[in-house]
Amino acid sequence: MTEGRIYLSELEVDALTELVNICVSRAAASLRQMVGRQVFLSVPSVEVVGRADAVNLMAERETGGLVAVRQDFDGAFAGRALLIFPEANSMALVQAVTGGELSDADMREFEDEALAETGNVVLNNCLATMANMLQRPLEMSLPGVMRGEGARLFQLDEAATADGVVLFLYINFAISERDIRGYIAVLMDLSSLDSLKTLIAEFIARVVGPSAAAEV
Amino acid sequence: MAGPHDMATGADMPPHLTGALGLWTWDLANERVRGDARFAALLGLDPGQARAGIAAADLYARVHPEDRLRLRIAVAGVAQGAEVFAREFRVTTTEGVRWVQARSRVEHVADRRPQSFSGVLTDVTEQKRVEDRLDVAQSAGGVGTFEFVDGFGTVDVSDQFCRLLGLRVADTLSVRTINATVEPGDPPLIGGVSNAEPTFRSEVRIRRADTGEPRWLAIQGERRIAADDAGPTTVGAIYDITAAKAAEAQLRELAATLEQRVEARTQERDRLWSTSRDLFGVVGQDGVLRAANPAWLRLLGYEDSEVVGRSFLDFVQADDLAAAGRMWSGGDAAVALEDLDVRMRARDGAWKWVNWTVIPQGEAFYAVGRDVTERKQLEQQLRQSQKMEAVGQLTGGIAHDFNNMLTGILGGLDMVQRRLASGKPAEAQRFIQGAIASAERAAALTHRLLAFSRQQTLDPSAVDANGLVLSMEDLLRRTLGERIDLAIELDPGLWSTVVDANQLESALLNLAINARDAMPDGGKLTIETVNVQLAAGAQSELAPGDYVQLSVSDTGTGMSPDVMGRVFDPFFTTKPLGQGTGLGLSMVFGFARQSGGDVTIYSELGRGTTVRLYLPRHLGEAPAAEPKAAAPAPRGAGETVLVVEDDPAVRPVVVELLRDLGYVALDVSGAEDALAILQSQRRVDLMVSDIGLPGLNGRQLAELARDVRPDLPVLFMTGYAAGASRRSDFLGPGMEMISKPFAAETLAQKIRAMVAAQSPGTAGAP
Ligand SMILES: Nc1ncnc2c1ncn2[C@@H]1O[C@H](COP(=O)(O)OP(=O)(O)OP(=O)(O)O)[C@@H](O)[C@H]1O
Ligand SMILES: [Mg+2]
Numbered sequence: 001m002t003e004g005r006i007y008l009s010e011l012e013v014d015a016l017t018e019l020v021n022i023c024v025s026r027a028a029a030s031l032r033q034m035v036g037r038q039v040f041l042s043v044p045s046v047e048v049v050g051r052a053d054a055v056n057l058m059a060e061r062e063t064g065g066l067v068a069v070r071q072d073f074d075g076a077f078a079g080r081a082l083l084i085f086p087e088a089n090s091m092a093l094v095q096a097v098t099g100g101e102l103s104d105a106d107m108r109e110f111e112d113e114a115l116a117e118t119g120n121v122v123l124n125n126c127l128a129t130m131a132n133m134l135q136r137p138l139e140m141s142l143p144g145v146m147r148g149e150g151a152r153l154f155q156l157d158e159a160a161t162a163d164g165v166v167l168f169l170y171i172n173f174a175i176s177e178r179d180i181r182g183y184i185a186v187l188m189d190l191s192s193l194d195s196l197k198t199l200i201a202e203f204i205a206r207v208v209g210p211s212a213a214a215e216v
Numbered sequence: 217m218a219g220p221h222d223m224a225t226g227a228d229m230p231p232h233l234t235g236a237l238g239l240w241t242w243d244l245a246n247e248r249v250r251g252d253a254r255f256a257a258l259l260g261l262d263p264g265q266a267r268a269g270i271a272a273a274d275l276y277a278r279v280h281p282e283d284r285l286r287l288r289i290a291v292a293g294v295a296q297g298a299e300v301f302a303r304e305f306r307v308t309t310t311e312g313v314r315w316v317q318a319r320s321r322v323e324h325v326a327d328r329r330p331q332s333f334s335g336v337l338t339d340v341t342e343q344k345r346v347e348d349r350l351d352v353a354q355s356a357g358g359v360g361t362f363e364f365v366d367g368f369g370t371v372d373v374s375d376q377f378c379r380l381l382g383l384r385v386a387d388t389l390s391v392r393t394i395n396a397t398v399e400p401g402d403p404p405l406i407g408g409v410s411n412a413e414p415t416f417r418s419e420v421r422i423r424r425a426d427t428g429e430p431r432w433l434a435i436q437g438e439r440r441i442a443a444d445d446a447g448p449t450t451v452g453a454i455y456d457i458t459a460a461k462a463a464e465a466q467l468r469e470l471a472a473t474l475e476q477r478v479e480a481r482t483q484e485r486d487r488l489w490s491t492s493r494d495l496f497g498v499v500g501q502d503g504v505l506r507a508a509n510p511a512w513l514r515l516l517g518y519e520d521s522e523v524v525g526r527s528f529l530d531f532v533q534a535d536d537l538a539a540a541g542r543m544w545s546g547g548d549a550a551v552a553l554e555d556l557d558v559r560m561r562a563r564d565g566a567w568k569w570v571n572w573t574v575i576p577q578g579e580a581f582y583a584v585g586r587d588v589t590e591r592k593q594l595e596q597q598l599r600q601s602q603k604m605e606a607v608g609q610l611t612g613g614i615a616h617d618f619n620n621m622l623t624g625i626l627g628g629l630d631m632v633q634r635r636l637a638s639g640k641p642a643e644a645q646r647f648i649q650g651a652i653a654s655a656e657r658a659a660a661l662t663h664r665l666l667a668f669s670r671q672q673t674l675d676p677s678a679v680d681a682n683g684l685v686l687s688m689e690d691l692l693r694r695t696l697g698e699r700i701d702l703a704i705e706l707d708p709g710l711w712s713t714v715v716d717a718n719q720l721e722s723a724l725l726n727l728a729i730n731a732r733d734a735m736p737d738g739g740k741l742t743i744e745t746v747n748v749q750l751a752a753g754a755q756s757e758l759a760p761g762d763y764v765q766l767s768v769s770d771t772g773t774g775m776s777p778d779v780m781g782r783v784f785d786p787f788f789t790t791k792p793l794g795q796g797t798g799l800g801l802s803m804v805f806g807f808a809r810q811s812g813g814d815v816t817i818y819s820e821l822g823r824g825t826t827v828r829l830y831l832p833r834h835l836g837e838a839p840a841a842e843p844k845a846a847a848p849a850p851r852g853a854g855e856t857v858l859v860v861e862d863d864p865a866v867r868p869v870v871v872e873l874l875r876d877l878g879y880v881a882l883d884v885s886g887a888e889d890a891l892a893i894l895q896s897q898r899r900v901d902l903m904v905s906d907i908g909l910p911g912l913n914g915r916q917l918a919e920l921a922r923d924v925r926p927d928l929p930v931l932f933m934t935g936y937a938a939g940a941s942r943r944s945d946f947l948g949p950g951m952e953m954i955s956k957p958f959a960a961e962t963l964a965q966k967i968r969a970m971v972a973a974q975s976p977g978t979a980g981a982p
Contacts, residue, residue, distance in 0.1 A: 010286070014286045041300050042370075045370070047387070170390070
């Protein structure tokens with residue numbers, strides 16, 4: 001990713017991508033368990049952009065007609081994780097996670113609840129893994145369901161320091177045999193680039209072993 | 217070569233893939249990697265060794281140092297539970313550096329670390345190269361590309377793709393972000409119905425995300441069957457077609473309004489046709505008018521019906537027929553004719569000068585004629601005043617010459633008187649001779665001046681240019697002054713030419729004056745005549761054929777190319793105010809062209825100038841030689857000549873001369889007395905009359921004389937032919953003119969010729 005290179009080396013971007021890859025994979029595994037079907041993931045795409053640019057970037061992605069389960073987190077780094085799919089898909093997802101045991105009426109009644117629960121399992125798993133991998137504690141909010149036009153899915157905390165960077169990533173997923181497709185997005189406001197670099201270095205050293213990391 | 221069955225893993229591989237893909241299994245627990253023959257070949261390993269498995273560290277060692285750690289991180293990611301493994305890296309083999317891609321998918325099982333994972337290895341060196349080139353091509357060609365897996369929320373896009381939509385450059389965009397740029401009502405760019413076809417192309421209107429500017433994009437793509445279970449993939453490209461769309465819209469608009477515009481244009485043209493002051497005519501190749509516009513009525517007084525169906529030439533003055541005939545009878549029908557001045561007869565008999573432009577078009581000619589009568593009149597006046605100007609330039613020198621001549625005459629007569637008084641008449645003869653010579657020179661000079669200042673219309677006749685030059689020699693020498701040497705080099709075998717002699721004289725004088733002005737410190741003026749035969753194209757303006765070339769060269773200042781380019785323009789002059797009108801050369805040019813010839817100028821700054829006149833060769837008989845003054849005067853045989861002259865100094869001289877020559881002379885001082893004689897029974901064989909008589913003038917007298925004696929020959933004497941500008945107009949049949957002063961011999965010749973032409977008796981009494 002060209003933009004990211006301004007802030008992070010290729011290797012650091014790679015490492016970040018891998019970190020997210022690991023987290024989302026774990027989340028996908030829990031989703032798989034819930035729906036009892038295959039869940040396919042795409043190669044993750046990570047962008048690291050300056051804060052000012054990020055505001056534009058987010059605005060561009062601000063589009064309606066989506067349902068999202070959102071979970072915010074705070075700690076060494078703050079951010080938000082989102083499980084996003086088209087509004088038209090949400091009932092199918094509810095049906096998939098509830099194993100078709102509910103009537104249509106019940107499903108509609110529990111739709112938001114079921115979605116929130118699904119999101120909770122998937123995103124929690126993802127974020128927990130991240131905290132684990134980076135060995136930093138993360139505090140997580142309760143999941144909330146957002147929908148419809150104007151939902152500011154990617155809204156950033158205006159108060160955050162202006163010189164920070166924003167990490168923005170996508171992973172697409174598809175649930176086989178169900179027409180359910182969506183994506184997981186993770187948004188991290190990394191107000192201190194130095195601390196991120198430190199975290200990445202630590203992560204690299206941990207996963208490949210200190211000797212291999214020093215080799216580079 | 218190792219087959220698929222050789223795979224250490226025992227997994228059965230589709231045979232057709234073995235060549236393209238290397239297969240491998242990564243043992244995470246023992247940090248070893250096994251692979252098939254293709255895998256070995258791609259990494260430059262021994263196939264046997266690869267099959268048996270190599271240490272992961274050995275594999276890393278083969279990876280390009282810059283990519284090594286990135287690969288390690290990816291492998292570590294899988295070990296940590298990442299499901300997707302995809303990494304491109306360089307390996308160094310004996311054949312050089314090669315880009316390879318390793319891909320794998322591992323299913324993560326909660327609480328269990330994967331022990332090993334298997335995948336494929338492909339050579340992407342070529343692909344990388346192509347991608348690099350594609351990148352360049354994409355931004356140069358303004359093509360953005362995308363790849364989209366069915367149903368996924370995001371699309372992999374190229375930088376140019378983002379730029380075309382006015383989005384920030386990114387590798388991935390959400391489908392909704394992309395489709396949000398599309399104008400409401402248009403199909404979405406990504407995931408629309410059209411994208412369902414195996415190949416598709418559609419056009420979509422968008423509004424750029426950054427500027428809001430509306431643009432047209434074409435989207436073209438192809439659907440590919442899923443490479444893995446993720447679903448079918450759409451690969452495509454977008455490019456901007458706004459300009460093409462705008463052109464298309466314009467074209468459609470043009471087509472829609474074409475009819476309307478054609479009609480408007482037709483109306484415009486009709487209006488032009490009917491309201492124009494210019495004559496419009498459509499003429500067939502036979503020269504017959506097919507259509508004429510209302511200007512014919514306004515300018516010339518003809519109704520449409522009086523023009524259409526008649527030959528164009530019917531309206532043209534006889535003198536201009538030859539020129540007008542070229543308008544369509546000329547062989548080269550494809551060439552437009554411009555700027556042709558022709559006199560057209562109006563219905564009331566008046567003549568109008570019309571400047572024609574004729575354009576051939578298919579079977580017909582389109583002729584547009586502008587009334588230039590007024591301009592022509594002005595030109596005529598200007599020409600006249602220009603001549604007077606030239607005369608004015610001469611007067612200083614001429615007055616001096618004239619005084620000299622008068623001195624010769626008066627002095628001579630004085631001497632005669634003295635000799636006679638002193639009783640020595642024999643000695644008087646010498647002085648009489650001298651006085652006559654001086655008087656003759658004076659007469660020649662005034663003759664020239666009058667001829668020059670007289671209004672002349674073009675009266676082409678056979679002219680001996682050599683004779684004309686020689687006759688002007690005297691005048692020229694006086695004009696040029698003492699500091700300029702005059703050389704005359706004449707071709708003794710010179711052809712005669714058909715031009716107006718007076719105009720040619722005028723032209724020569726103009727050229728000589730120009731040359732004189734160019735040589736303020738003196739120099740040499742050369743007048744030369746020579747025959748030339750021009751081949752086709754030798755002189756672009758001239759038809760091939762025979763010409764008489766008259767050139768005037770000087771050793772003066774010469775002209776810069778800038779001046780050269782403008783000398784023929786009327787009123788172009790470099791001379792101080794009041795000294796030049798700038799009409800000299802334009803007159804020379806007009807004369808040459810009108811005579812069917814041309815003028816060329818060759819000039820070099822500081823060296824001099826040569827002006828060449830090309831005049832058409834006269835193909836008939838040689839011009840009648842001027843009567844030689846030395847020839848003995850032919851005598852009469854008692855014929856009766858009536859002399860009408862009011863000047864008492866002239867009349868007796870003429871009468872005496874006639875009697876000396878053997879005629880019977882009757883003399884009267886006015887028209888009335890003359891008529892009385894003519895109405896009587898007296899024999900009259902010839903009437904010699906002054907033109908400027910008191911009361912009835914000579915011309916009117918001749919008119920009345922013809923009433924009573926229809927065949928009476930009349931010889932006019934004139935000092936100044938004002939009003940007789942065109943000889944042929946003035947003179948009827950059997951009439952001649954002689955300019956005063958005249959030599960006795962000239963008069964004798966004229967009278968003899970006229971009387972001889974008259975068969976005896978017919979001119980007798982009524
Ligand atoms: N023989 C020559 N040598 C140098 N310049 C010449 C010569 N003949 C003509 N020219 C240039 O061409 C100009 C135009 O000549 P043209 O005879 O038309 O007009 P003019 O001599 O200036 O005025 P006009 O002849 O009416 O008295 C002159 O003013 C002069 O600059
Ligand atoms: Mg001149």
